[in-house]
Amino acid sequence: MNMVKALNDALRVEMRRDERVVVLGEDVGKLGGVFRVTAGLLEEFGEDRVVDTPLSEAGIVGAAIGMALYGLRPVSELEFADFVYPAMDQLVNEAAKYRYRSGGEFGCPLVVRTPMGGGIKGGLYHSQSPESLLIHNAGLKVVCPSNPYDAKGLLIGAIRDPDPVLFFEPKRVYRANEMEVPEGDYMIPLSQAKVALAGTDITLVSWGAMVEESIAAAKEIHEQGLSVEVIDLRTLWPVDIQSVVQSVQKTGRLVIVHEAPKACGFGAEIVAQICERVFLHLEAPPKRVTGWDTPFPYALENEYLPLRHRIVPALIETARYS
Amino acid sequence: MNMVKALNDALRVEMRRDERVVVLGEDVGKLGGVFRVTAGLLEEFGEDRVVDTPLSEAGIVGAAIGMALYGLRPVSELEFADFVYPAMDQLVNEAAKYRYRSGGEFGCPLVVRTPMGGGIKGGLYHSQSPESLLIHNAGLKVVCPSNPYDAKGLLIGAIRDPDPVLFFEPKRVYRANEMEVPEGDYMIPLSQAKVALAGTDITLVSWGAMVEESIAAAKEIHEQGLSVEVIDLRTLWPVDIQSVVQSVQKTGRLVIVHEAPKACGFGAEIVAQICERVFLHLEAPPKRVTGWDTPFPYALENEYLPLRHRIVPALIETARYS
Amino acid sequence: MDLQQNYSTTTLRSAAKGGVMKVIDLDGRVDPTTDPRLEVALVTRIYREMVRARLIDERMNALQRQGRVGFHVGAYGEEASIIASAAALRPQDWLFSCYREIGAAFWRGFELQSYLDNMFGNANDIAEGRQMPDHITARRNHFAAVSSVIGTQIINAVGFSWAAKIRKEDVVTAVYFGDGATSAADFHSGMNFAGVFKTPTVFLLRNNGWAISIPASRQSACRRLVDKALGYGVPALCCDGNDALATYATVQRAVSSAAEGKGPMLVELQTYRLGAHTTSDDPTRYRNESEVERERKYDPIRRLRLYLENLEVWSQQEDEKLIEKIHAELQAAIARAENAPRPAVASIFEKVYRDQPAHLREQQAECERGPRAR
Amino acid sequence: MDLQQNYSTTTLRSAAKGGVMKVIDLDGRVDPTTDPRLEVALVTRIYREMVRARLIDERMNALQRQGRVGFHVGAYGEEASIIASAAALRPQDWLFSCYREIGAAFWRGFELQSYLDNMFGNANDIAEGRQMPDHITARRNHFAAVSSVIGTQIINAVGFSWAAKIRKEDVVTAVYFGDGATSAADFHSGMNFAGVFKTPTVFLLRNNGWAISIPASRQSACRRLVDKALGYGVPALCCDGNDALATYATVQRAVSSAAEGKGPMLVELQTYRLGAHTTSDDPTRYRNESEVERERKYDPIRRLRLYLENLEVWSQQEDEKLIEKIHAELQAAIARAENAPRPAVASIFEKVYRDQPAHLREQQAECERGPRAR
């Protein structure tokens, strides 16, 4: 099953199990979403629970907040993460703060799914990775799976979570590969990172589409006798920093790989936290391999992305540092 | 002159000098802005150049972008930085990317002024410090002065800058103190930090309202024989990292103080950059003293903010680390 | 008498097709053709709540001036538009509001003590002092948590009412917002979604003529604010919001229509902000005192009192008793709120999420361990 | 003949007061009462550009299928609404567009070679391959840089036209957007600001019945899209957007009105998207082929050709010559664009700001120094 199918399956499982779950967004109905993640849901669950909305991201998220306050479990889709900005006010000022400002009288259990990152030649406006903006604003949770199995389990976990979850789907992975994904119900709890590849010499932290690139890079330098531990964060916030801490305690070296621009990206936060927690274990400066601090260009997409050709030298440099 | 007057003076200087400069925003006309920064401008420059707009931040910024494309030099005011979110899409997807996506055919020289941070018991929605969100999105510049003199010079610098500038005004400082501010025209170029207090043992980096708190904390521990170098960044992005690097090369210790929440705040970026650049100089883990990772509470504002009572122990801890 | 003439020329006044619904004139006499013939007990209750709202406002303004509360946003002159509209809802219905409609929460049973605990931001406050004054939460009273951000509650209310429709539950959701809010993005998406999905939403556009210093005439170039509804396929009504009976009747019509499954309705409540925008505002900088003087004639409380006196169901004496009672209640609630402890430091770190995550546990410990602010 | 009947029942069709402006019928005959009596040379030029636009579309779709360009968004069936509207602008006027109005840029002199350099994202492209295909910039042609974000250009165009008004310069700014965009926040602020500040803006609402899979009837519950203008105090006109003469005449009226200082106008151009949304789309999933079949009758190119043929100023032969010429031009431009080099790596790091800051100098050096992507 590829990631698109796995996500579709997760939605089906939850919609069958819990009739409070509704799906809304642009083109999620008849079309089944521009990436087909919601294909067939309209036919199975009907117009009340699978809703094609007018073209307004603020509307999609703002209405979902109202539904969540009422007691539904809305799952909104934004067509691309680049279009999260029209909904930022609702996310940051309403969803993120509703529980807090009501002293816990109201909760806001909603999921906002959105395809993120590069990999489809989407240029400036179909490639962005805005995760750090949502992390910075307290009250939101942020998830980003790297493979079909995790995608299904995490989406189910996100839907059952009592708080608002931004669920970023790496569109480069959507149909890139298939893997065994169990039928039916299983859940991966949020805030648990996974060791995607065990190793001893360097810790590489990543998420989403860059996990595969990281593993490929790790395997490549394995031939040179370097053993890289790749940690797939899976949930970005609240982050499972203990998994990273434990790994760095072992390796003493840290590389972080993400697609978003470097400046104030989530990589910086991990560097800062690791410095705060295990400074004396660090034998080399933590290194970030990221998107450049520019908009996301169209033609030179592969020069923009932190793909294996850029990860390998970063790993070698970090390994050799002394 | 206090900061409000200094900013007002900067606007007057630029509006007299350059008739392309126009001011627009909610209540900037007759009322002179909710903090009176634009007081008297309507009377002097007339309705065409000082415009009270309808209640729409997206409109204020979106229209300013169009004006800038035409060749004007709009200065927008958003009533509080907390209301930057309705304008995020225009800022991130239009202002920040216009030059890039047009191959430099168009520039977008506009300034968005907005009062930021705590200090007036504004609670959740009149206290936020969203600077890191704007830094993360390439194409924007971000400025935050800490005192009246810099505020005037930097605002003039921002207005003359060829690119979009977010100009955050620390409202806690607005009327807090007076200082000598020259009449007439002077400009402080962007991207130049300032050593606000020279020292040798620890580098403290801050901006906006926390600079004064930092200096106070530094003076307090001076009595204990610790010499703190306080760097006021003034421009947050593009950051003058060299000033920080030079200081850390000398001190080997770094503390960053900012009001915004810690996670993915600009402090993390500075930590990461300093690790990348002068790791071997660091004798202690870089430390962040920041707003907590929660919304900004009303009653316990002073417990939320990283005021001197929290800066002092952080400095001591960092100084003693070995 | 032309309504347009009654109001300031600087403010945009709307008139729905067939005009503006009015019942009581300036002397408290009713127009028999529009009189909804409400029960005296109901009207008296509305009147009492309107008086209470005004006295609370006066008291809060005074407390703010004395530096005892940090801020207040009042509803001086807008009491009918707020309380008579809330009165037209059914018990199971819900209200979303902006910051100026505390009176509507009181109507629904929100306790004065809870209000004052919010005003003082003390430990007993429902939100434990996290929010500014006048930013209340009253879930038990079917009243959503107030945000400061203009307009956001509109689309939230639409989603809320839409959920009730999906769940086939007989709940209408009303949402208050000001003339300024009609320019906000969430008015646009809210009205549009409500129209398309025929949600049981009642949009209560409380047009008080001003958005801080911006007159409604500059907020939009439309002839009448209700014209905006047409662009969303949403029917609209308009009433004199300083006329409690007209307000009640008009809002009730909208509520019934929504409850019957006929979808949303926009109701413009034409009123006037007699006071400052908030205690932080100085309206003399931008509006003429003469305009305000002119508007005082339409004071909704005076008109409703004259109506009740004409019916001989209310007297000067009763008025005095009422005022005294409210003052006493206020006195007691203020004393309790003012003497209550500040919120615990833990309140900063709790309820960000349902379950406190590790990083907030750490930060709370750090905060509790460290020195306190001076 | 009732216009409502001509179009799919799934799409929302508007009719301005006094109905929908039409000139040419399906057989190319004109209605003398509405005929703007345009010069033959002008109409012929419009026709030629419409044909060119269609041929470019066909060719780009083919190139995309062959994997030679990455993406294309066509205007099949919407050529009149795009080209005849652009034709109604004066030389000094400006255009802001969404992604579907490249034909309008061509009208204003944008070069085919520049277009293809964008399509291939090569080093000669004005934006050096930074943008997706069909996202052009043509400053020299008074055409703003295209964004993918629906609606944002509307308020930008309002600001632009407002600037011209402030500078007292005789420039009208027209802005294209789709029916879907009317739901976006920036339509709301754009229309509202234009109304309030009486900016010389012409809003060109290209209603092609669909926003990807969402029919216009679900985009809004309003009866007619032009009804939205009323809520902003902006006058509106409506025309058959598949009728080049009606489109020209209607848009010209709006441009003149704006140029005369009468403020903005909304023009709804009623057309139909005969093709897929883009090359990434599969419309068979959500709309009936029969609806599309029905719409083909209203093909704007066929109608305009019949009109010209009726006037005996155009012939089959000329058509063939035109097609041949366009193909040859295309062939040459494609070859040049396809063989041009890729943009330099430096292009990633340049033009983020006017002057390259230190951190981008560093990142560029790092990128240039490091290994290239495989």
Ligand SMILES: Cc1ncc(C[n+]2csc(CCOP(=O)(O)OP(=O)(O)O)c2C)c(N)n1
């Ligand atoms: C998004 C946003 N922008 C600006 C403000 C600042 N502000 C607070 S109240 C107000 C005016 C609101 O006017 P209106 O909607 O008419 O309500 P009223 O205060 O008159 O009841 C403004 C601009 C805000 N709170 N939120």
Ligand SMILES: Cc1ncc(C[n+]2csc(CCOP(=O)(O)OP(=O)(O)O)c2C)c(N)n1
């Ligand atoms: C803000 C935003 N949301 C969603 C999208 C995805 N999207 C691209 S085109 C489109 C439909 C636009 O429809 P319309 O405005 O009618 O223009 P048309 O394509 O029909 O010409 C959508 C939803 C987008 N580009 N921008």
Ligand SMILES: [Mg+2]
């Ligand atoms: Mg108002």
Ligand SMILES: [Mg+2]
């Ligand atoms: Mg369309």
